[in-house]
Amino acid sequence: MSSREEVLRRVREALGGDRGVRPPVPRGYARRLTEAEAESRADVVALFTERVADNRAAVRHVGADEVGTAVAAALWGRETKQIVVPADLPFGWLAELDGVRALADTPALDLDTLAAADGSVTGCALAVAQTGTVVLDGGRAQGRRALTLVPGYHLCVVHADQIVGTVPEAVGRLDPARPLTWISGPSATYGIEAARVEGAHGPRHLEVLVVED
Amino acid sequence: MSSREEVLRRVREALGGDRGVRPPVPRGYARRLTEAEAESRADVVALFTERVADNRAAVRHVGADEVGTAVAAALWGRETKQIVVPADLPFGWLAELDGVRALADTPALDLDTLAAADGSVTGCALAVAQTGTVVLDGGRAQGRRALTLVPGYHLCVVHADQIVGTVPEAVGRLDPARPLTWISGPSATYGIEAARVEGAHGPRHLEVLVVED
Numbered sequence: 001m002s003s004r005e006e007v008l009r010r011v012r013e014a015l016g017g018d019r020g021v022r023p024p025v026p027r028g029y030a031r032r033l034t035e036a037e038a039e040s041r042a043d044v045v046a047l048f049t050e051r052v053a054d055n056r057a058a059v060r061h062v063g064a065d066e067v068g069t070a071v072a073a074a075l076w077g078r079e080t081k082q083i084v085v086p087a088d089l090p091f092g093w094l095a096e097l098d099g100v101r102a103l104a105d106t107p108a109l110d111l112d113t114l115a116a117a118d119g120s121v122t123g124c125a126l127a128v129a130q131t132g133t134v135v136l137d138g139g140r141a142q143g144r145r146a147l148t149l150v151p152g153y154h155l156c157v158v159h160a161d162q163i164v165g166t167v168p169e170a171v172g173r174l175d176p177a178r179p180l181t182w183i184s185g186p187s188a189t190y191g192i193e194a195a196r197v198e199g200a201h202g203p204r205h206l207e208v209l210v211v212e213d
Numbered sequence: 214m215s216s217r218e219e220v221l222r223r224v225r226e227a228l229g230g231d232r233g234v235r236p237p238v239p240r241g242y243a244r245r246l247t248e249a250e251a252e253s254r255a256d257v258v259a260l261f262t263e264r265v266a267d268n269r270a271a272v273r274h275v276g277a278d279e280v281g282t283a284v285a286a287a288l289w290g291r292e293t294k295q296i297v298v299p300a301d302l303p304f305g306w307l308a309e310l311d312g313v314r315a316l317a318d319t320p321a322l323d324l325d326t327l328a329a330a331d332g333s334v335t336g337c338a339l340a341v342a343q344t345g346t347v348v349l350d351g352g353r354a355q356g357r358r359a360l361t362l363v364p365g366y367h368l369c370v371v372h373a374d375q376i377v378g379t380v381p382e383a384v385g386r387l388d389p390a391r392p393l394t395w396i397s398g399p400s401a402t403y404g405i406e407a408a409r410v411e412g413a414h415g416p417r418h419l420e421v422l423v424v425e426d
Contacts, residue, residue, distance in 0.1 A: 065320045068300075085304055087281075092300025095317035104308035107278045 033130060033165035041160070044129045048163045049210060051132025055185025057206040064213050067157060071121060072096040074155055074207055080118040084109055084151060086143025089121065093157060105143050114146055119153030119203075125180075127163045127208075128170045132185070134158060134208060135170060137178040145181055154203040156183070159211045246343060246378035254373070257342045261376045262423060264345025268398025269411075270419035277426050280370060284334060285309040287368055287420055293331040297322055297364060299356025302334065306370060318356050327359055332366030332416075338393075340376045340421075341383045345398065347371060347421060348383060350391040358394055367416040369396070372424045 001009070038044045052059040062070040071093050075083065080100050087106035094102050103109060103117070123141030124134040134156050136142045141157075148154050164170050174180060187202030198204045214222070251257045265272040275283040284306050288296065293313050300319035307315050316322060316330070336354030337347040347369050349355045354370075361367050377383050387393060400415030411417045 068317060068319070087303055087305025087308070089304040090300055091298055091302040091304050091307055091315065092317035092319050094304055095300070095315065095319075102304065102308065104281060104305035106281070106305050106308075 029166075029168045031166060031168045038129070038165055044163055044165055045160050045210065045212070047165075048127060048129035048132060048158075051129065052185070052208050053132075055132045055206075056188075057132070057185045057208055059208045059210065061210045061212055064211055067093050067209065067211055068096040070209050071155065071157070072098065072100070074209070075100050075119070075121075078118065078153060078205075080153070082117050084114055084117045084120050084147055086122060086141055086147060088143075089123070089141050093121065105147055108144070111146070111150065114150040117151045119155060119205075120147045120151045121155045121157070122148055123157050123159075124162060125178075126170055126173060127158045128165075128167055129163050130166050133167075133170075134183045135174065136181040136183070137174060139178070145179060148181065148183070149202045152199060152203055153205040153207070154183070155207045155209065157209045157211060160213060163210075242379075242381045244379060244381045251342070251378055257376055257378055258373050258423065258425070260378075261340060261342035261345060261371075264342065265398070265421050266345075268345045268419075269401075270345070270398045270421055272421045272423065274423045274425055277424055280306050280422065280424055281309040283422050284368065284370070285311065285313070287422070288313050288332070288334075291331065291366060291418075293366070295330050297327055297330045297333050297360055299335060299354055299360060301356075302336070302354050306334065318360055321357070324359070324363065327363040330364045332368060332418075333360045333364045334368045334370070335361055336370050336372075337375060338391075339383055339386060340371045341378075341380055342376050343379050346380075346383075347396045348387065349394040349396070350387060352391070358392060361394065361396070362415045365412060365416055366418040366420070367396070368420045368422065370422045370424060373426060376423075 033044065037047055049059050060070060075097065082101045082103065084103050084105060085094065087104040103113065122136065122143060125137035125139055125142065127134045136148060138144060164173065183206065186198055186204050186206045187200060188196055188198045189200045190196055246257065250260055262272050273283060288310065295314045295316065297316050297318060298307065300317040316326065335349065335356060338350035338352055338355065340347045349361060351357060377386065396419065399411055399417050399419045400413060401409055401411050402413045403409055
């Protein structure tokens, strides 16, 4: 018996014989919104909007024809000069930009370019009303993680039909094998003195456009 | 019996009693390319390229990272000033444009704007090697039919994995309920004296970019 096997044997002995027998875990989650929270799709969208705002993110509703104008207005409002975007972002979302340079992430932009950008624009995989969360999975119009973690501003376009009620609903729809990023408001952390620090691990500013189709 | 019913009765009588019995139609089509034509995917792509060129269209191969550059080069080469595109065209395809204005078709552009544009850029649903055809079905990155029928120039981006061997293969994959446009070279028609006239019913110039992933 090698030293490694001897050590593992002792560890297993110390852990006791009932390893592998897992106690039952109650999974009585609230899988859907209560009736008071959502009687209709409009209620789900309204709840999402409220919770995104609670998370200190900006949120705005736009019609399907107005996405390009709304994106341009958001970027102009921040005096944005250069943004980075996934290469498969729908062109219409950026069609009204004027004076803002958009860099597609193909071939992959280097870190200096991402850090120098004023922000990024992406879509999302889905969004969660109850927690005001947008979830990215690296799929269409989302690109790789660095795009939304390095620049200081993230503008995320959410179609109303991408909003689900609760986290369990979202988990049920997502593929756990994909690189998931759950974003509930701008990046924030708390130091030992409980002082809130924004932007330490991701964008300091998050803005969400809800597209009502 | 109304006059209408009387007329229909006489028509049915004249057509005879065996209506609805259809003679068997032989359907022994060549559903796949012969081995000589295609032993590999590379052969299918090569055949498509050759046949597109035979159809008097321009065709070029580019790597996945080079689409933006190739689109810009094609448009600059034609001294294009303004193009129209579907709103969901991947942004990366137009990311390198400089001095060319791209108008997204949302809200729908009016006919004058389409007619004044120097060209359009779209993707396709699939392409057929044997006939050098690109097929549009109004799906992703393709937009409505007017976009590719009104302007005089159409640049179509085809991913190599969208190319099938034969027309029966293509028909098998397409949804007959969608608005299908089959494009084999630039628009051409022949008058009574058999003189070829290009651009009468669609773009006079077709250019195809084959993206090898």
